Amino acid sequence: MxxxxxxxxxxxxxxxxxxxxxxxxxxxxxxxxxxxxxxxxxxxxxxxxxxxxxxxxxxxxxxxxxxxxxFVDAHVHYPQTGIIASWGKRLIDWLNTYTFPEEMRFGDAAYASEIAETYLDLTARHGVTTMASYCTIHPESVDAFFTAAQSRGQRVIAGKTCMDRNAPDGLRDTPQSAYDDSKALLEKWHGVARLSYAITPRFSPTSTPEQLDALGQLWAEHPDCLMQTHLSEQTDEIAWVRDLFPDARDYLDTYERFGLLGEKGLFGHAIHLEPRERARLREVGAGLIHCPTSNKFIGSGLFDMGGLMAEGQRVGLASDTGGGSSFSILRTMAATYEVAQLRHNPLHAAQLIWLATAGSARALHMEDRIGxxxxxxxxxxxxxxxxxxxxxxxxxxxxxxxxxxxxxxxxxxxxxxxxxxxxxxxxxxxxx
Structure with missing residues (x-):
C-alpha cells in the first residue's frame, strides 16, 4: 500500500x-x-x-x-446515545427517568450493535478517534461496542458497567456475576487489535461493598487494565454516599478501601473534592476526567481546572455522552473554557486543544500511542x-x-x- x-x-x-x-x-x-x-x-x-x-x-x-x-473522549456512555439532551432535574432523577430504562434494552445484541454503530458514526463526524466508554450490565453491550470498533480499526476502551443495588430489576448483577462477566470479557477483548478493557463499577451508590471488593480483586489480578467510575459529581450524590458508607472517610475512600484507587483509575467529574481526596489522587497519579457540558447540563458544579492542574493532577476531557449535551469535542472545549472563566481562570486555545488530544491520551495512559x-x-x-x-x-x-x-x-x-x-x-x- x-x-x-x-x-x-x-x-x-x-x-x-x-x-x-x-x-x-x-x-x-x-x-x-x-x-x-x-x-x-x-x-x-x-x-x-x-x-x-x-x-x-x-x-x-x-x-x-x-x-x-x-480527539480523545475520556468518559462516555455509548448506550445513552439515544437519550442525549433529555430534560432532567438532577443526576439521580435523570438516571431513573432516562438512563436506566434505555440501558435495559442492551440485553438485545441486535439493538446494542445498532446503537454502537450509530454512536461511532456520529463521533467520527465530530473528529473523535478514541473514547473510553461505559457499556451496560449486559455482556452483549460490550461485545457490540468492541466488535463495531474493531471493524473500523479504532482504538477504544470499554467495560461492562457493574451495579448490584439501587438500580431497577433487570439492571442489577451480583458481586460474583460482576466479577465473572468482567473477567470473561476482559480475557476475550483486552489487547485485541486496538481494544482495551476497563473494569467499570458505575459508582459507589449502585455497588455494594461486596461488589466493589470483587472488582478490586479483579483489578489487582489485571493491573494493566484501566478502571473507570464516577466521583463527586453532585453534592446530593455525595450526601447519598455518606449515608450508604457511614464509615468511609470521604467519597474516594469508598473506592480506596476496596482496592479501586490507583494510577490507572479514571474518575469522572471529580468536582466537589475534599483536600484528602485531592492529595490521594495526586499521590497515586489517577486520572480526573472533566465533563463540562454534562456538569452544566445537569447542574453539577464547576470543575477546578486551574487548581487541579497547578497541583499536577492528571486531567482528561470528555463529552460524557449522553449526560453531556453534545457529541462534539469542540463544544466540550468551549464549555471547558466557559467553566474555567467562571473560576477566573481563562484557558488558552493551546491548552484546550491539548486537553482534548494529548491530555486525554495521557489520562488514559496512551500518550505513547495517540494524542x-x-x-x-x-x-x-x-x-x-x-x-x-x-x-x-x-x-x-x-x-x-x-x-x-x-x-x-x-x-x-x-x-x-x-x-x-x-x-x-x-x-x-x-x-x-
Whole structure:
C-alpha cells in the first residue's frame, strides 16, 4: 500500500501547555504535511520536504485545513446515545427517568450493535478517534461496542458497567456475576487489535461493598487494565454516599478501601473534592476526567481546572455522552473554557486543544500511542476547517496568529468544522 501524505497546516505539542507558556508548548507549521504509513505517522515536516522525499505518496491536500491529532473522549456512555439532551432535574432523577430504562434494552445484541454503530458514526463526524466508554450490565453491550470498533480499526476502551443495588430489576448483577462477566470479557477483548478493557463499577451508590471488593480483586489480578467510575459529581450524590458508607472517610475512600484507587483509575467529574481526596489522587497519579457540558447540563458544579492542574493532577476531557449535551469535542472545549472563566481562570486555545488530544491520551495512559502528531504515533488525525461557517469565517479572517484563527472554531464550531477524520491511517467512512 502506498504512503499517504496529508498537506495542510499542522499543530503538534512538544510540552504540556500548563507547565510552560502555551504557545511555547506547541509546534505549528503553516505549510506542513503528515506522512502516513501502515496505520502510523511516519513523518511530520514541511510540505516541501516531505513531497520531495516521498514523490510516490498519495497526496491529500487540505489547503489551509489544520491537521491535528484525533480527539480523545475520556468518559462516555455509548448506550445513552439515544437519550442525549433529555430534560432532567438532577443526576439521580435523570438516571431513573432516562438512563436506566434505555440501558435495559442492551440485553438485545441486535439493538446494542445498532446503537454502537450509530454512536461511532456520529463521533467520527465530530473528529473523535478514541473514547473510553461505559457499556451496560449486559455482556452483549460490550461485545457490540468492541466488535463495531474493531471493524473500523479504532482504538477504544470499554467495560461492562457493574451495579448490584439501587438500580431497577433487570439492571442489577451480583458481586460474583460482576466479577465473572468482567473477567470473561476482559480475557476475550483486552489487547485485541486496538481494544482495551476497563473494569467499570458505575459508582459507589449502585455497588455494594461486596461488589466493589470483587472488582478490586479483579483489578489487582489485571493491573494493566484501566478502571473507570464516577466521583463527586453532585453534592446530593455525595450526601447519598455518606449515608450508604457511614464509615468511609470521604467519597474516594469508598473506592480506596476496596482496592479501586490507583494510577490507572479514571474518575469522572471529580468536582466537589475534599483536600484528602485531592492529595490521594495526586499521590497515586489517577486520572480526573472533566465533563463540562454534562456538569452544566445537569447542574453539577464547576470543575477546578486551574487548581487541579497547578497541583499536577492528571486531567482528561470528555463529552460524557449522553449526560453531556453534545457529541462534539469542540463544544466540550468551549464549555471547558466557559467553566474555567467562571473560576477566573481563562484557558488558552493551546491548552484546550491539548486537553482534548494529548491530555486525554495521557489520562488514559496512551500518550505513547495517540494524542499527538509525531513519528511512530498511531495515525488518528482530524482536519479542521477554520472557516467552516460564515460566523466563524468573518471572525477568523481578522486573525493575525494561529491561535486567534483557531479560537473561534473552538467556541463556535460543530461537525461542519471537521473536514476529515482519519482512524488508523484510513479516512473514516463518514467522509468517503
Amino acid at each position: 502506498p504512503n499517504t501524505l496529508l498537506l495542510g497546516q499542522t499543530l503538534s505539542f512538544d510540552d504540556k501547555p500548563f507547565a510552560v507558556p502555551p504557545e511555547a508548548a506547541a509546534r505549528h507549521e503553516s505549510k506542513g504535511a503528515v506522512l502516513l504509513r501502515d496505520g502510523k505517522i511516519a513523518a511530520v515536516d514541511t510540505a516541501d520536504r516531505l513531497r520531495t522525499a516521498h514523490p510516490s505518496a498519495v497526496i491529500k491536500d487540505y489547503g489551509d485545513g489544520l491537521i491535528i491529532a484525533g 499527538n502528531l509525531a513519528p511512530g504515533m498511531e495515525a488518528d488525525l482530524v482536519v479542521l476547517d477554520l472557516a467552516s461557517t460564515p460566523d466563524i469565517a468573518q471572525r477568523s479572517k481578522r486573525a493575525n496568529s494561529l491561535w486567534q484563527a483557531l479560537f473561534p472554531t473552538i467556541m463556535m464550531g460543530d461537525d461542519r468544522a471537521i473536514t476529515a477524520t482519519w482512524i488508523n491511517g484510513q479516512l473514516s467512512s463518514s467522509f468517503c
